[in-house]
Amino acid sequence: MEEKIKELQDRLNRYNYEYHVLDTPSVPDSEYDRLLHELIALEEQYPASKTDTSPTVRVGGEVMSRFEKVAHDTPMLSLSNAFNAEELRAFDKRVRDMVGEVDYMCELKIDGLAVSLKYEAGRFVQGTTRGDGTVGENITSNLRTIKAIPLEIKNPLSFEVRGEAYMPKASFEKLNAEKEGKGEGLFQNPRNAAAGSLRQLDPKLAARRNLSVFLYSVNDLTELEAVSQSEAMDRLDQEGFKTNHERRLADDIEAVLEYIEYWTNHRNGLDYDIDGIVVKVNEISKQEQMGFTAKSPRWAIAYKFPAEEVVT
Numbered sequence: 186m187e188e189k190i191k192e193l194q195d196r197l198n199r200y201n202y203e204y205h206v207l208d209t210p211s212v213p214d215s216e217y218d219r220l221l222h223e224l225i226a227l228e229e230q231y232p233a234s235k236t237d238t239s240p241t242v243r244v245g246g247e248v249m250s251r252f253e254k255v256a257h258d259t260p261m262l263s264l265s266n267a268f269n270a271e272e273l274r275a276f277d278k279r280v281r282d283m284v285g286e287v288d289y290m291c292e293l294k295i296d297g298l299a300v301s302l303k304y305e306a307g308r309f310v311q312g313t314t315r316g317d318g319t320v321g322e323n324i325t326s327n328l329r330t331i332k333a334i335p336l337e338i339k340n341p342l343s344f345e346v347r348g349e350a351y352m353p354k355a356s357f358e359k360l361n362a363e364k365e366g367k368g369e370g371l372f373q374n375p376r377n378a379a380a381g382s383l384r385q386l387d388p389k390l391a392a393r394r395n396l397s398v399f400l401y402s403v404n405d406l407t408e409l410e411a412v413s414q415s416e417a418m419d420r421l422d423q424e425g426f427k428t429n430h431e432r433r434l435a436d437d438i439e440a441v442l443e444y445i446e447y448w449t450n451h452r453n454g455l456d457y458d459i460d461g462i463v464v465k466v467n468e469i470s471k472q473e474q475m476g477f478t479a480k481s482p483r484w485a486i487a488y489k490f491p492a493e494e495v496v497t
């Protein structure tokens with residue numbers, strides 16, 4: 186019977202991956218729910234088979250009194266900002282003066298909550314907030330409820346992967362409508378709603394908030410055998426992580442400016458909020474040559490969209 190349970194666990198984890206990472210479900214929700222309830226019943230009969238990578242244990246039991254503090258293995262730094270083309274060109278000149286010609290990786294800057302996910306031998310073991318960049322909060326039980334976060338990845342890799350947890354715009358509108366119906370205070374924007382949801386001490390509440398995640402960096406690229414940001418992202422895809430596929434390689438700063446122009450005009454069509462574009466030197470060896478200031482990487486910059494004037 187253990188075989189049957191393992192097969193069901195793997196099958197439901199795959200359905201989660203198809204639905205929440207690929208956005209291409211292969212079975213209707215009704216089939217997923219039917220199989221999940223069958224698995225819950227079987228695991229109750231055979232509790233030993235209820236491992237912590239089973240899809241039934243995404244929503245943990247205990248309500249916490251507070252989040253424990255966790256020191257990051259490597260600090261979660263912030264990005265320096267650019268607000269116009271001139272500042273981006275100045276960044277490009279600094280880069281080329283230091284490391285010569287480069288390719289740039291352009292990525293959407295997700296307006297959510299930065300999180301760090303630790304995997305050991307391919308299993309999700311700990312998730313934390315950015316906190317002050319050096320020490321974050323352990324919100325593992327809340328992050329486990331995000332179905333886009335794999336509880337187990339394809340290969341038994343051990344590394345830390347970082348990204349942004351976010352609430353899709355549609356979920357934000359729905360949550361605020363529910364709160365309004367109950368006369369509760371509303372969230373100002375999806376970012377605050379995501380942060381508020383991950384600060385819930387009861388994982389059952391976080392589980393209902395339909396959060397998602399985009400992962401965008403890895404602390405130890407040797408495990409992934411990636412020599413560029415572009416390759417690292419493709420390897421994260423292969424391992425079963427959710428990354429943002431609007432990313433583009435640009436062979437010079439003019440192509441970066443075109444990418445920024447495009448998303449300045451099209452970001453309202455996305456089903457999640459972005460507040461800018463992150464531009465990174467693509468080759469890892471050149472990132473390492475450039476290193477970091479006390480606060481930020483020298484090899485990356487965040488172009489920030491002009492604050493949208495609020496139509497009152």
Ligand SMILES: NC(=O)c1cc2c(N)ncc(C(N)=O)c2s1
Pocket residue numbers: 262263264292293294295296297299349401402463
């Ligand atoms: N503070 C940071 O280092 C970053 C913050 C973000 C963000 N909010 N969204 C996307 C990326 C990315 N694609 O690299 C980064 S990097």
